[in-house]
Amino acid sequence: MRDRIGVAWKAWGVGPVFLLAYLMGSATAAPPVPTLAPSNTDAEEQVLVKIHARQFEPSKVTLHAGQKTRLVFQNQDAELHAFVPIGLFAGVSLNISGNGAPEFDHDGFKRVIIPSEGRAEILFVPERTGVYPFLCDMPGHEMRATIVVQ
Numbered sequence: 001m002r003d004r005i006g007v008a009w010k011a012w013g014v015g016p017v018f019l020l021a022y023l024m025g026s027a028t029a030a031p032p033v034p035t036l037a038p039s040n041t042d043a044e045e046q047v048l049v050k051i052h053a054r055q056f057e058p059s060k061v062t063l064h065a066g067q068k069t070r071l072v073f074q075n076q077d078a079e080l081h082a083f084v085p086i087g088l089f090a091g092v093s094l095n096i097s098g099n100g101a102p103e104f105d106h107d108g109f110k111r112v113i114i115p116s117e118g119r120a121e122i123l124f125v126p127e128r129t130g131v132y133p134f135l136c137d138m139p140g141h142e143m144r145a146t147i148v149v150q
Contacts, residue, residue, distance in 0.1 A: 044068045052076040056145035071122045075114040084111040088132040094124035
């Protein structure tokens with residue numbers, strides 16, 4: 001019995017030493033990797049496009065390549081409208097919020113339908129410079145505008 005108590009005492013006495021050494025060793029380990037990508041901490045540019053009287057206002061929007069951007073569409077009309085981009089979001093990751101109804105196909109983001117007095121926000125980083133047209137493809141709507149990425 002005495003041998004068992006001695007062994008237990010030694011194990012108990014040595015156990016905390018190993019635990020303390022382990023904890024101290026892990027304190028010098030590499031810092032944890034951040035969960036957000038560096039681009040997520042960059043300042044955000046917000047661009048507002050109003051939809052009024054079956055027109056996009058402004059009709060030409062300028063964005064900056066490599067800049068995190070929140071593109072906001074605000075429908076001020078009493079009817080549904082859509083934002084249909086051509087080429088701008090090819091291969092680009094994005095996040096869509098608001099009360100619009102986004103649609104996707106096998107190529108990615110296709111369009112977002114925005115209800116009356118509704119709003120759609122698209123958060124992304126434009127990667128390629130160029131001129132990108134967009135339109136409303138609702139029947140009878142002849143609404144067109146342009147996004148320029150510099």
